Amino acid sequence: MPYSTSRTTGRTTRLLTGALAIAALVAALVALWQTQFRPIAPPGYCWGTWPGEARDGGLFQRGVRHRTADERAPTPGRPSGHCALSWRGGRGPEAYQQRVTVRLGTGPRGADQRRSWLDGLFAGGGTALPGGLPGFVTAGSGALVLPESCDVGGRPSVVSLTGTFTGSTARGGHPGFPQGSAPEITGKLLIEIANRAINVSSCASGPPLRLPHATAGDGPGGGADASAGDDCAIPALTAGEAKGTGRPARTAGSSRGTLRTCAVPAADGRPAIRLAAIGIPRLVALFDGLTGDRPPAPGWRATGRIEATRALVRADCAGRPTVFALRTGPGRTHTRLDDARVAFPALVDGAAERVGCARLRT
Numbered sequence: 456m457p458y459s460t461s462r463t464t465g466r467t468t469r470l471l472t473g474a475l476a477i478a479a480l481v482a483a484l485v486a487l488w489q490t491q492f493r494p495i496a497p498p499g500y501c502w503g504t505w506p507g508e509a510r511d512g513g514l515f516q517r518g519v520r521h522r523t524a525d526e527r528a529p530t531p532g533r534p535s536g537h538c539a540l541s542w543r544g545g546r547g548p549e550a551y552q553q554r555v556t557v558r559l560g561t562g563p564r565g566a567d568q569r570r571s572w573l574d575g576l577f578a579g580g581g582t583a584l585p586g587g588l589p590g591f592v593t594a595g596s597g598a599l600v601l602p603e604s605c606d607v608g609g610r611p612s613v614v615s616l617t618g619t620f621t622g623s624t625a626r627g628g629h630p631g632f633p634q635g636s637a638p639e640i641t642g643k644l645l646i647e648i649a650n651r652a653i654n655v656s657s658c659a660s661g662p663p664l665r666l667p668h669a670t671a672g673d674g675p676g677g678g679a680d681a682s683a684g685d686d687c688a689i690p691a692l693t694a695g696e697a698k699g700t701g702r703p704a705r706t707a708g709s710s711r712g713t714l715r716t717c718a719v720p721a722a723d724g725r726p727a728i729r730l731a732a733i734g735i736p737r738l739v740a741l742f743d744g745l746t747g748d749r750p751p752a753p754g755w756r757a758t759g760r761i762e763a764t765r766a767l768v769r770a771d772c773a774g775r776p777t778v779f780a781l782r783t784g785p786g787r788t789h790t791r792l793d794d795a796r797v798a799f800p801a802l803v804d805g806a807a808e809r810v811g812c813a814r815l816r817t
Contacts, residue, residue: 501538501557502528504651514555514632514644519544529656534607535560536652550623553632555644557617559652561610566745573741574765574782576615577731579630580716582638584645586667589737591714592641595619595630599649600737605658611740612658614649616641642666713777713810714738721786728784728792732806734777742769742778757815766799772812779803779815 499506501524505514519542526538538557545551562572576598581591590599598615605612618641620631632640643666650663713734721727733739746759746769757779759768766781781799783792791797800816807815 500524500540501526501555501648502536502651502655504648515542516544529559529652531657534605534612534652534656534658538648545623548623552621554619555616555632556619557648558615559612561607561612562741564608564610570745570765570767573745573780576613576741577716577780578729578782580718580729580731581714583714583735584642584666586665587735588646588664588666589735590645591716591738592638592645593630594637595632595641597638597641597645599645599664600741601649601653602659603737604660605653605656610743611737612652613741614645614652616645616648618644715806715810719788719792721788723786725786726784727786727788728795728798728802729782730802730806731780732777732810732812733780734772734775734810736776739769739776739778742767742780746778754817755815756813756817761796761799764795766795766803768803768815770807770812770815772807772810777807777810777812779806 500514500522507515507522522540522542524538524540526540527536529536536557536559539554540556541552541554543550543552562576563569577591579593579596581593581597584590584592584597584599588599591597596615596617598613601612601614603611618630618632620629632644646664646666653659653664713732715732717730718726719728733742746757746767748758750757751759751761751766751768755768757768757770760766761768764783767778769776769778771777779799781795781802783795783798787793791801803815807813
């Protein structure tokens with residue numbers, strides 16, 4: 456049989472086509488495997504906020520291991536989410552366990568449930584974020600209200616973050632992070648997760664939120680007014696009843712509002728009362744609908760309620776709505792401070808004066 460060039464060429468073409476098809480199939484399977492089982496890039500955590508590799512000033516340090524995450528990211532159609540992330544790091548005496556919990560939401564709608572939610576949100580007190588940002592931080596926790604365009608059903612959306620750090624010799628966890636326990640660290644992480652929440656939910660446009668450098672009278676570590684003294688030390692209460700702890704905090708500039716907090720400890724170290732004066736507009740909005748339209752008692756130029764374990768009133772302070780809140784417990788002093796109906800009227804006058812507010816009682 457004579458040699459056929461056309462038959463040989465056709466066979467070669469078919470073989471080449473088959474080889475190319477097999478190569479394409481293998482490439483597709485490899486890409487699918489990488490996507491489903493082995494990410495091409497290190498994984499990101501908490502909605503992609505923090506990459507898996509260690510970075511200077513990031514959430515993770517080198518050598519972390521046993522990372523687990525349970526998270527649900529917000530979406531444009533569902534602007535709420537959560538993230539619970541834990542890991543281990545260090546070895547021997549330097550070993551530690553870390554847990555970070557992030558939540559995004561508007562809180563409950565019902566008044567009683569919302570009051571309880573706000574009690575928890577402000578439970579740690581905190582220092583106001585600088586630059587007029589509507590939020591506050593402590594050494595291991597913080598909260599930030601997102602821009603108004605992120606509101607849901609007329610209620611502000613809030614991002615909260617809590618970090619719990621347990622060393623190898625500690626019997627229990629305490630607030631903080633491996634990098635250290637300082638409000639500045641918490642504030643940085645809070646801004647990062649808030650920007651990511653805004654990005655993935657597409658609820659706001661414009662430049663990302665930024666944490667400016669704190670000055671002597673503005674922001675974490677510098678928000679205390681040394682001349683004001685102890686916000687809980689009110690002469691109307693007897694000595695020993697109202698000695699507070701911590702540093703009062705405020706944002707500088709009346710146009711941006713005020714945040715001051717203080718706590719009175721019981722003998723066992725737990726707070727007996729927590730008092731807050733809140734004048735930052737977006738934080739005040741969290742309390743909308745909770746103070747009613749009646750004064751708590753005759754002679755008050757404020758609206759709200761004073762109960763045995765908590766008090767909440769709202770007043771006009773030089774044209775700026777301001778909320779004053781008090782919560783008792785879980786510690787007890789066995790003094791008049793254990794009853795909010797007695798402690799709040801005595802404390803609120805001093806708190807109002809220190810935020811530039813006229814007396815709330817006539």
